[in-house]
Amino acid sequence: MNYWLWAALGLLAAILPCLYVCAVKPAEDRLVALEFLSCIVTLELILMAEGFHQPSFYDLPLTLALLSFGGGMVFARFLERWL
Amino acid sequence: MHHALAASILVWIAVALAVFCAIGLAIMRTAFERLHFSSILASSCTALIVVAVWLDDPNWQARLKALFIAVLLLLMNGVLSHATARAIRIRQNKRLDIDGGEKILLITKEHPAGIPHKGKS
16 A cells, blocks of 8 residues: 555545535535535545556546536536525 | 655645645635635645656656646636635625625725725615
8 A cells, every 4th residue: 555545545534524514514515515525535536546556547536527517516506596 | 766755745745734624614614714725625735746646657647637637626616616605695695796784895095994885876
């Protein structure tokens, strides 16, 4: 196990506060925590791709970064108008 | 060897910064305050990790993909933060523009200490 994978493991600690905010706080705060969480998971996947020495694994964080942007925009729009 | 050491230090700084931002996200009071922490994550942490990848990995495919992801995160986080802040403001105040009763100070050259913003009439 190399230091990239140890760092990926350490980065999991950053998910817990986001989960707390998503579980307890109002909808606005949940949206912010969700966007933060998607960024954390993207970084997590970069660290894992580097840790496993597989450049093809980089496609996963790339896809997640693109999709989380679209998802965040849709959630923001829903929060603004309907929720 | 030196590159691997530098890369590991950068990665651990990025992880520590990410955990710090996550704690900040949890302890802040309003959604606007929380929004600032995702910007630190998308800019500083991502940049540190990408520099570490460039130092440690000789594979150009990995390097370029990591750089592309970092640029993507940086650009999209700005747009997303703006859209989220706008949505939160409209949700909380039922309108985007400033209301006269909000007591927001307007700072100009003539009034550096600020005068009350009256909003749109």
